[in-house]
Amino acid sequence: PRAMTVRTALELATLGGARVLGRAAEIGSIEPGKLADLALWRLDTPAHAGIEDPVVALVLGSAPPLAALLVNGREVVRDGVVTTVDEAAVGADVAQAQAALLAGS
Known part of the structure; x- marks a missing residue:
């Protein structure tokens, strides 16, 4: 098994979760136009x-x-x-x- 970095874990918890929900265009990262x-x-x-x-x-x-x-x-x-x-x-x-x-x- 490969180890996961903490940054990968954080990305999975934020943008990864948004992708799974099909909402990456509106949530999951701090960008202009996304929900705050x-x-x-x-x-x-x-x-x-x-x-x-x-x-x-x-x-x-x-x-x-x-x-x-x-x-x-x-x-x-x-x-x-x-x-x-x-x-x-x-x-x-x-x-x-x-x-x-x-x-x-």
Whole structure:
């Protein structure tokens, strides 16, 4: 078996996925005219210290914290915080639903 490089793995996860879906003309890479979904991860954490290559850090390192996320050009996460919903309210709703389910079992 041949080894896969981290850059090949990243390409398969981005443009390769878009090709499989038949959508390479609109997604899978950062180019003018394509849909603007973009995730930015922090690689300045202790878990990534000493990893010189950011592609290696993303593909082989532990899951880095999400710094920002744009979906179709719209900000969804800023500084690691979801901007489109109240996370505390969602957490409270989940806890309430869980309690109701457990009470009924």
